[in-house]
Amino acid sequence: MSAGSAQPYREPAILLTPGLLFLLLAFFFPALQLLAQSFLTFGTEPARFTLEHYAKAAVDDFYAGVGVRTFRLAMIITALCLLIGFPLAVIITRVGPALRTVLIVLIILPLMTSVVIRTFGWLVILGPGGVLSWTLQQLGVIDRGISLMHTEAGIVIAMVQVLLPFLVLTTLGSLGQIPPSLEEAARVMGAGFFRGIFHVTLPLAVPGLASGSLLVFALSISSFITPTLVGGVRLQVMAGSIYQQMTGSFDWGFGAALSMILLLSTLLLIVPYMVITSRIGGRK
Amino acid sequence: MHQMSVRSIVKHFADLKVLDEFDLDVAKGEFVALLGPSGCGKSTLLRIIAGLETPDSGEIHIAGRSVTALAPEHRNIALMFQSYALLPHMSAIENVRFPLRMRGQLSRADQLRKAREAMSLVQLGHLAERYPRQLSGGQQQRVALARSIVGEPDLLLLDEPLSNLDARLREEMQIELKRLHENLGLTTIFVTHDQNEALGLANRITLMNRGSIEQQGTPEEIYRRPRTVFAADFLGGANIFELEVSESDGVWSGSFPDGSRVDLAVSSDLEPGKCQFMLRKEAVTFDPEQSMSTITGTIQTQNYLGGQTRSLIRAGGIEIIAVTDSDKTETDRIETQIGWRPDELIPLQNV
Numbered sequence: 281m282s283a284g285s286a287q288p289y290r291e292p293a294i295l296l297t298p299g300l301l302f303l304l305l306a307f308f309f310p311a312l313q314l315l316a317q318s319f320l321t322f323g324t325e326p327a328r329f330t331l332e333h334y335a336k337a338a339v340d341d342f343y344a345g346v347g348v349r350t351f352r353l354a355m356i357i358t359a360l361c362l363l364i365g366f367p368l369a370v371i372i373t374r375v376g377p378a379l380r381t382v383l384i385v386l387i388i389l390p391l392m393t394s395v396v397i398r399t400f401g402w403l404v405i406l407g408p409g410g411v412l413s414w415t416l417q418q419l420g421v422i423d424r425g426i427s428l429m430h431t432e433a434g435i436v437i438a439m440v441q442v443l444l445p446f447l448v449l450t451t452l453g454s455l456g457q458i459p460p461s462l463e464e465a466a467r468v469m470g471a472g473f474f475r476g477i478f479h480v481t482l483p484l485a486v487p488g489l490a491s492g493s494l495l496v497f498a499l500s501i502s503s504f505i506t507p508t509l510v511g512g513v514r515l516q517v518m519a520g521s522i523y524q525q526m527t528g529s530f531d532w533g534f535g536a537a538l539s540m541i542l543l544l545s546t547l548l549l550i551v552p553y554m555v556i557t558s559r560i561g562g563r564k
Numbered sequence: 565m566h567q568m569s570v571r572s573i574v575k576h577f578a579d580l581k582v583l584d585e586f587d588l589d590v591a592k593g594e595f596v597a598l599l600g601p602s603g604c605g606k607s608t609l610l611r612i613i614a615g616l617e618t619p620d621s622g623e624i625h626i627a628g629r630s631v632t633a634l635a636p637e638h639r640n641i642a643l644m645f646q647s648y649a650l651l652p653h654m655s656a657i658e659n660v661r662f663p664l665r666m667r668g669q670l671s672r673a674d675q676l677r678k679a680r681e682a683m684s685l686v687q688l689g690h691l692a693e694r695y696p697r698q699l700s701g702g703q704q705q706r707v708a709l710a711r712s713i714v715g716e717p718d719l720l721l722l723d724e725p726l727s728n729l730d731a732r733l734r735e736e737m738q739i740e741l742k743r744l745h746e747n748l749g750l751t752t753i754f755v756t757h758d759q760n761e762a763l764g765l766a767n768r769i770t771l772m773n774r775g776s777i778e779q780q781g782t783p784e785e786i787y788r789r790p791r792t793v794f795a796a797d798f799l800g801g802a803n804i805f806e807l808e809v810s811e812s813d814g815v816w817s818g819s820f821p822d823g824s825r826v827d828l829a830v831s832s833d834l835e836p837g838k839c840q841f842m843l844r845k846e847a848v849t850f851d852p853e854q855s856m857s858t859i860t861g862t863i864q865t866q867n868y869l870g871g872q873t874r875s876l877i878r879a880g881g882i883e884i885i886a887v888t889d890s891d892k893t894e895t896d897r898i899e900t901q902i903g904w905r906p907d908e909l910i911p912l913q914n915v
Contacts, residue, residue: 464643465649473635
């Protein structure tokens with residue numbers, strides 16, 4: 281036995297320190313400061329304890345609407361990413377190595393460009409007189425030009441494209457661990473292609489789908505560039521509102537309160553979700 | 565009528581020809597072993613029969629219908645994978661019920677009843693609710709076996725069924741598999757590289773080499789009368805050496821490198837000249853009878869195996885290994901006479 285084994289936690293603790301310090305400085309410290317600010321008056325000296333920021337958020341229907349929209353959009357975006365991403369990931373695991381590489385590169389490629397540039401791309405496609413409108417008109421589906429700009433549908437389309445890679449990549453991790461013999465066994469036992477996927481592949485991919493959808497949900501709750509550019513001022517989301525309070529109205533106290541409400545409600549949704557999915561995924 | 569037949573199956577992987585115009589017929593209730601070294605094409609053939617690989621050309625018939633173009637789920641067969649391929653997110657009983665559930669011809673209650681029956685056939689009824697990860701390797705194998713027989717398939721395919729078990733369990737499962745086959749009469753084809761498994765389980769052994777059949781027959785035929793050097797060598801336990809064959813007045817004899825001569829049994833395969841012969845290690849005795857061929861040798865070394873003893877004997881200018889009952893084994897390292905029945909010395913085609 282080496283001398284180091286007498287203190288089994290010492291070496292792991294050393295390895296953990298840089299990450300822990302970074303998290304402390306970059307997340308917990310600002311989060312606690314925001315928490316404090318949300319309960320303090322802003323601009324008075326000295327700052328006093330107050331609930332006025334939360335009262336304002338509760339009373340103003342506008343912010344309730346922003347909150348509901350934010351969560352509704354995040355759920356729709358997550359659901360669509362699951363619906364599109366899972367079959368895509370299944371196909372990627374089943375094709376030959378050459379095609380698989382091509383598909384993975386195609387999935388990752390959008391991540392190499394800035395979100396701003398990708399979103400401007402969507403503006404060109406979704407906007408009035410854009411490619412989408414023009415194509416539908418040429419096909420005779422619609423008779424006058426449409427625009428998905430400043431609509432929730434437009435936000436969802438642009439966001440799904442931005443976030444799909446996260447879901448596909450995490451799901452690929454799970455799918456890669458399923459031995460091919462399980463799917464073959466299911467087929468020989470009479471399952472057929474689609475039922476094999478439903479009864480074998482899908483349940484075994486739950487861990488990847490769970491972490492992927494959590495990632496997508498968290499990212500879409502907190503995103504503000506794409507919703508702000510596509511949705512405009514009328515269709516505000518929480519992150520956009522907070523940004524505006526902090527940088528436009530300079531109402532830091534109210535911005536902090538909105539941040540706390542967003543953080544808390546996100547946790548209220550995510551924690552039960554994690555518990556349920558880990559229970560399903562943990563059965564194997 | 566054959567329960568299963570494959571005709572002229574050809575399969576390439578890239579430029580490599582894995583199966584070359586392969587034919588095989590299996591009668592109803594037969595227990596056939598596809599035996600051969602790795603890379604001989606036996607596993608590919610099994611996967612082609614199951615529908616998991618598509619042959620380049622050829623025909624497959626199962627239970628009287630052509631299944632060549634059918635997907636695996638429509639072939640009404642069962643395949644037990646080497647890795648068992650139990651579904652980790654389902655309990656043992658759910659795994660066993662899975663084929664019935666997918667075929668959907670029975671009510672849920674009947675499916676469960678049949679699954680329980682299959683579980684008790686493999687003596688695992690008490691572990692029905694366990695998940696695969698909570699079962700030992702041997703128990704997992706029994707679940708996989710129950711899952712394979714539960715749907716009364718037209719054909720049961722087993723891929724290296726015993727290779728993941730330790731020696732003691734392997735012996736136990738050999739008996740179990742044989743008993744199940746005798747009770748259920750399922751037409752069974754299994755793939756193995758282990759000659760003992762093939763000899764112990766099958767009614768018929770199809771010995772494969774480089775994508776073709778090397779020799780086919782009952783275990784006894786294959787073991788006692790191999791036709792080629794490959795067959796003699798692969799079935800194990802053989803001395804293989806070259807003798808100079810000559811004939812005078814209808815009596816055939818062979819001479820060892822040092823000039824010692826032994827009589828050869830009359831066989832149509834014999835012709836004068838050099839020829840490879842096989843002599844099973846158990847055919848050699850230290851106590852030859854009058855009618856036997858004999859030769860003088862010296863014992864080089866011996867391994868005591870319990871009931872039997874293995875001796876390395878230098879005789880006729882070559883080394884011969886004998887496995888004999890320990891109580892009938894010469895134990896001093898001295899010159900000794902060894903002998904065998906002339907028909908135990910089998911001429912081989914040198915391929």
